[in-house]
Amino acid sequence: MNFADIALEEKQRVLRELSSVKADFAARGMFAGTSGNLSMRVGEFQPDSFHFAITASGKDKSLSTPEDFLFVDQSGKPCETTRLKPSAETVIHCEIYRLTGCGAIYHTHSVFNNLVSEYFGDRKSVPVDGVELIKAFNIWDEEAHIDVPIVSNFADVPRIVPEITDRLESRIPGILLRKHGIYAWGRDGFEAKRHLEAFEFLFEYAYRWELLKAIR
Ligand SMILES: CSC[C@@H](O)[C@@H](O)C(=O)COP(=O)(O)O
Numbered sequence: 001m002n003f004a005d006i007a008l009e010e011k012q013r014v015l016r017e018l019s020s021v022k023a024d025f026a027a028r029g030m031f032a033g034t035s036g037n038l039s040m041r042v043g044e045f046q047p048d049s050f051h052f053a054i055t056a057s058g059k060d061k062s063l064s065t066p067e068d069f070l071f072v073d074q075s076g077k078p079c080e081t082t083r084l085k086p087s088a089e090t091v092i093h094c095e096i097y098r099l100t101g102c103g104a105i106y107h108t109h110s111v112f113n114n115l116v117s118e119y120f121g122d123r124k125s126v127p128v129d130g131v132e133l134i135k136a137f138n139i140w141d142e143e144a145h146i147d148v149p150i151v152s153n154f155a156d157v158p159r160i161v162p163e164i165t166d167r168l169e170s171r172i173p174g175i176l177l178r179k180h181g182i183y184a185w186g187r188d189g190f191e192a193k194r195h196l197e198a199f200e201f202l203f204e205y206a207y208r209w210e211l212l213k214a215i216r
């Protein structure tokens with residue numbers, strides 16, 4: 001499918017939805033120091049052909065401007081002439097869409113996601129046992145156990161991608177970059193937001209649980 005063939009109404013709907021979630025996350029202090037990025041897919045999906053809107057790189061994400069987002073293709077190349085630069089982490093979004101066919105991907109940095117990624121870094125996953133919010137991932141087992149994958153972080157962002165390819169798990173809609181932040185995705189924006197919020201809750205829980213265990 002060509003980008004030009006995707007309905008204008010769909011592109012506008014995606015930009016409105018991204019603007020709204022960006023304002024919501026910003027109001028909750030989730031984009032410290034311009035960190036974080038958001039994307040949402042438009043049009044049809046094939047693993048080697050898709051398009052999505054993504055936040056422009058390096059912007060103050062607490063502000064709402066006409067230059068907050070641009071559309072890119074499956075290789076991260078802008079679909080239209082623009083002076084905006086897509087997020088420096090666009091290649092990560094490209095790979096997650098390619099592997100999952102999901103509809104939206106949200107990435108945030110937080111103190112808790114950074115702390116647990118380092119604390120559990122050597123075991124390469126954050127373990128969570130039997131916490132109700134695991135159901136946010138559509139995992140309904142009694143006393144479910146999950147391991148959220150942790151991958152290495154590199155300043156050269158494309159170097160991060162191969163480990164994401166290896167470690168992404170169909171059951172867990174997220175991946176944690178060590179001392180960097182969480183990527184969460186879903187079929188649509190509603191689901192990606194639910195997953196991101198659940199990960200943040202579970203990371204804070206995991207952190208506090210380790211502290212409690214140490215003092216009892
Ligand atoms: C300013 S620190 C955060 C960045 O290095 C990066 O990790 C990030 O999340 C935002 O990058 P961006 O290019 O604005 O999408």
Ligand SMILES: [Zn+2]
Pocket residue numbers: 035036037089107109180181
């Ligand atoms: Zn980041």
